[in-house]
Amino acid sequence: MxxxxxxxxxxxxxxxxxxxxxxxxxxxxxxxxxxxxxxxxxxxxxxxxxxxxxxxxxxxxxxxxxxxxxxxxxxxxxxxxxxxxxxxxxxxGKNIRVVAITINPDSKENVEYVPIKAKAGYRAGHTDPEYLAALPKFNIPNLPSGYTYRMFPTSGDSMLPIPEGSDILARYVQNWKDLKAATLCIVILVGDQEFVFKQVTITPDGLLLHSMNKLYEDYTVDFSDVLEIWEYYSFHSKQLPEAMTDLTTVIREIRKLEVKITSKPGQ
The missing domain is CATH 1.10.260.40 (lambda repressor-like DNA-binding domains)
Incomplete structure (x- = not known):
């Protein structure tokens, strides 16, 4: 050994x-x-x-x-x-997760960007300062202090209306138990699994992952399959979110009406 x-x-x-x-x-x-x-x-x-x-x-x-x-x-x-x-x-006695970082000449943390071509090596290099030093990095003014931030590219349409191919700026989650139900997160999974951008709810059986696009079903991943969780802060895209269609507007108004009806006394 x-x-x-x-x-x-x-x-x-x-x-x-x-x-x-x-x-x-x-x-x-x-x-x-x-x-x-x-x-x-x-x-x-x-x-x-x-x-x-x-x-x-x-x-x-x-x-x-x-x-x-x-x-x-x-x-x-x-x-x-x-x-x-x-x-x-x-x-x-908790399973601490320490994330490696890089800093600028003013001793402030950088925001590292993980491009598509670097995603395959991220799982192996996410704690390696040399790997992180090779990633594109930048600083964003007025970010809330006290957090470590990183930006990840997304693919697919599972989180519409956030446009496909958006870059997600997220902050590192050390204690997963602090997450509120249905928190938007980038989840880094072990092995050959894809990074996922989902609404995350912590359950006794693992992480329940929910897509905002209703065409995708919820599923649960075991805690042991999760490498890191990054809580959504903002997204960056050249595309504008799709405007609400007439059908979407009708559905929204029906739901409002349902809420009013069920909230009436005696219902």
Whole structure:
């Protein structure tokens, strides 16, 4: 079995500098000698004491497993704040999903665009910073802060009146249980399955996927078949949504009438 890479010294230095602490001030906060802390940070100590590793990881509010096995410098500030807030799998027992990001020279997250030709490699490269760095990227002003955004192309007519071939701007969903019923989402499925753009409802059996085009039937996918979920924010298209036909208008008015009738007292 291939040895697991350990990021102890890299993460210690990164987190210390992120909090603008000197080795001396951190050692004092940990009630540890500066010599011992420096030895851990530089890798001079081949096998640091388990108690010291736990002490350091607790101080930075990062689970020990994550502190050792994840290169935290590659996660980005938003993800680090989420880990510190207690969303870590090892702290909460939940299946955390950490999305890789890229940032611009101003340390702000980019919006990556996944073109059609890159969709096949997305599942394998979605956590690889090098893969993401090769994707087209841009920034959109006035996006609500605190989210990671990505843009995906769509195909097919299952979500009419949103035009076929629209590009969907969506924000990353870390905790799927937070989704409200029938939330519009891009769902990234494992294996050779297609990306889907559907209304998503979380059920005990998996994700119930619903198309706005009534010609398509609902279906459910197992949680294990889902790689990522991105909540719809906006769509971009050269085409305008189709105008309502006379038949659509008639159906709409009938539904309004049905609502009025069923809402009357005694009905």
């Amino acid at each position: 291939e040895a697991q890479e350990i990021f102890l010294k890299e993460n210690l230095k990164f987190l210390r500098q992120r909090k603008k602490l000197t080795q001396e001030s951190l050692a004092e906060a940990l009630d540890m000698s500066r010599v011992k802390l420096k030895a851990i940070e530089t890798g001079t100590t081949a096998n640091p004491a388990v108690q010291d590793i736990v002490l350091i990881s607790r101080y930075f509010k990062i689970a020990t497993d994550t502190f050792l096995l994840v290169n935290l410098a590659k996660l980005g500030e938003l993800k680090l704040r989420e880990l510190e807030a207690g969303s870590d799998v090892y702290l909460t």
